[in-house]
Amino acid sequence: MFKELDPILHSQLRLAVMSLLISVKEAEFTFIKEKTNATAGNLSVQVQKLKDAGYIEVNKQFKDNYPQTTCKVTPEGVKAFEAYVQALQQYLKV
Amino acid sequence: MSQTEKFSAVESLALIESMINKAQNKYSENGTLYLLWGWVVFICAVVHYGLLTFTELGKSSSQVWLLTLLAMAYQIYYITKKQRKAPVKNYTDEIIGYVWVVFGICMGLVIFIISQLGTWQLLYAFILLFYGMPTFLTGAIMRFTPLKFGGILCWALAVCSVFVQSREIILLLIPAVLGAWIIPGYLLRAKFKKSING
Numbered sequence A: 001m002f003k004e005l006d007p008i009l010h011s012q013l014r015l016a017v018m019s020l021l022i023s024v025k026e027a028e029f030t031f032i033k034e035k036t037n038a039t040a041g042n043l044s045v046q047v048q049k050l051k052d053a054g055y056i057e058v059n060k061q062f063k064d065n066y067p068q069t070t071c072k073v074t075p076e077g078v079k080a081f082e083a084y085v086q087a088l089q090q091y092l093k094v
Numbered sequence B: 001m002s003q004t005e006k007f008s009a010v011e012s013l014a015l016i017e018s019m020i021n022k023a024q025n026k027y028s029e030n031g032t033l034y035l036l037w038g039w040v041v042f043i044c045a046v047v048h049y050g051l052l053t054f055t056e057l058g059k060s061s062s063q064v065w066l067l068t069l070l071a072m073a074y075q076i077y078y079i080t081k082k083q084r085k086a087p088v089k090n091y092t093d094e095i096i097g098y099v100w101v102v103f104g105i106c107m108g109l110v111i112f113i114i115s116q117l118g119t120w121q122l123l124y125a126f127i128l129l130f131y132g133m134p135t136f137l138t139g140a141i142m143r144f145t146p147l148k149f150g151g152i153l154c155w156a157l158a159v160c161s162v163f164v165q166s167r168e169i170i171l172l173l174i175p176a177v178l179g180a181w182i183i184p185g186y187l188l189r190a191k192f193k194k195s196i197n198g
Helices: A012-022 A029-036 A040-052 A075-093 B009-024 B032-054 B058-085 B091-117 B120-142 B145-161 B167-197
Strands: A026-028 A056-063 A066-073
Touching: A012 A026, A012 A029, A012 A040, A012 A056, A012 A066, A012 A075, A012 B009, A026 A029, A029 A040, A029 A066, A029 B009, A040 A056, A066 A075, A075 B009, B032 B058, B032 B167, B091 B120, B120 B145, B120 B167, B145 B167
Parallel strands: none
Antiparallel strands: A026 A066, A056 A066
């Protein structure tokens, strides 16, 4: 029996954000935007969804008088990502 | 990218792989600190040897090594500035940072212990031994072979230092910093520029 794919992660942009963040300690919003080629508006919405699911932590602060947003994966996010990859592997075995 | 678009398992895995590669391809090491320390140690070694050989200064000629304190101050300023500007923090940089902190602490302790015991011949063997450790480890973590060779060279020179028990022992630092820091530093700088431009 197949595991159901996590609907939060089974979306291109959210999965791209999680895949980026899983391999780094933390990243600025601008870095994620550049690597995913997403628009700021769309990315903000998806980042918020990941935050609401508890998969990422978002910190907003000021750096040199400019607002700076940094994101990092939470332990819950790591678990969800691992489970998602396992479920994908199960699909591909068939 | 559309956030609502559903995609297949194969596409998902391909996306994960490509994003992980994008994150890892961010080459943040530009070689500045390798070049700074390489040239500072190079200059100190040459001046120290020159003062010992051509002047009557004797022991006080080692004061030239105080220049390393300036390099250390610049390093702290540079790292603080770089960390504030970095758009991404990765685990590799953090681990490499700890490797060099451990090296700095060990070097400081060895210099203190050996200077108290007065066995300066041992000092150079230990300095070369310690130079090799973080250099080789950084090369292994970054998968950058010139640093690994640099580390091995330092260890070979540490063995050589046993057989050079005159003031010429200072000169062993020159090939050590050339192989471990200066040449890899320029290679890292070239690699960094290449990663920015293309």
